[in-house]
Amino acid sequence: xxxxxxxxxxxxxxxxxxxxxxxxxxxxxxxxxxxxxxxxxxxxxxxxxxxxxxxxxxxxxxxxxxxxxxxxxxxxxxxxxxxxxxxxxxxxxxxxxxxxxxxxxxxxxxxxxxxxxxxxxxxxxxxxxxxxxxxxxxxxxxxxxxxxxxxxxxxxxxxxxx
Numbered sequence: 001x002x003x004x005x006x007x008x009x010x011x012x013x014x015x016x017x018x019x020x021x022x023x024x025x026x027x028x029x030x031x032x033x034x035x036x037x038x039x040x041x042x043x044x045x046x047x048x049x050x051x052x053x054x055x056x057x058x059x060x061x062x063x064x065x066x067x068x069x070x071x072x073x074x075x076x077x078x079x080x081x082x083x084x085x086x087x088x089x090x091x092x093x094x095x096x097x098x099x100x101x102x103x104x105x106x107x108x109x110x111x112x113x114x115x116x117x118x119x120x121x122x123x124x125x126x127x128x129x130x131x132x133x134x135x136x137x138x139x140x141x142x143x144x145x146x147x148x149x150x151x152x153x154x155x156x157x158x159x160x161x162x
Contacts, residue, residue, distance in 0.1 A: 020085050026092045030107075033090040035115050037080035046119065046145045049081065050074050053091050060130070061098035068128045069101070072153040075112070075121040076145055082116055101127045105137035113141050120144045126155045 017036055018024075027033040053071040060067055071091070094104065105125035113121050118141070125137040136157075144150050 017083060019089060020083055024085075024089060026095070027089060028093070028096070030090060030093045030097055030111075033093045034086060035090050035111065036083040036086040037116055038083055040077040040079055040081050043077070043079055046076050046148045048074055048076055048144075048148055048150055050151070051082075051084070051087060053088075056091055056094065056125075058094040058104050059096065059098045061100060064098065065130070067101065067130060069105075070126040070128075070155055071105075071108075072124040072126070072155060073112070073121070074123075074150055074153075075116065076119040076148055078117045078119050080116045080118075082112065101125060101135045102137050106139050109139035109141070120148070122150070124153045124155065126153075 017038070018034065019036060051071075051073040053069075053073075056069040056071045058067050058069075059065065091108070097104075099107070105123060109121060109123040112118070112123070120143070121139075121141045122144075123139045127135045127137065
């Protein structure tokens, strides 16, 4: 139930969580990051979960310069929910990863689809400009389930985002 505190080594719906409630270092790379999931307690209902990462960072694979993005993740859970601390650590692992915007955004979305098995997922990557041009990348796994309300991502087209 929401609001219940869990002790270290406890489970969430029968799933052992190795990061939540523990001092865990940022993974050295996204490939090393562990995305943890818990059973969806409302699998009989369609609803949207949103995560935003307004300070996402990766590196340009050519120059090594930092790239910044505002990520907005929306998904309709299937059997699982992503555990938020593991998602935060996974996204943080991109800080030292050389990857183009398109590969980064789509790669994150595909890993989440593979591991969570959501009914629907959308990831919007609003990348801040380098060389004077922003690049926005959008991935969607299909059509949202009928009757589900999906809010606007809430990020304005580039005009000095902020």
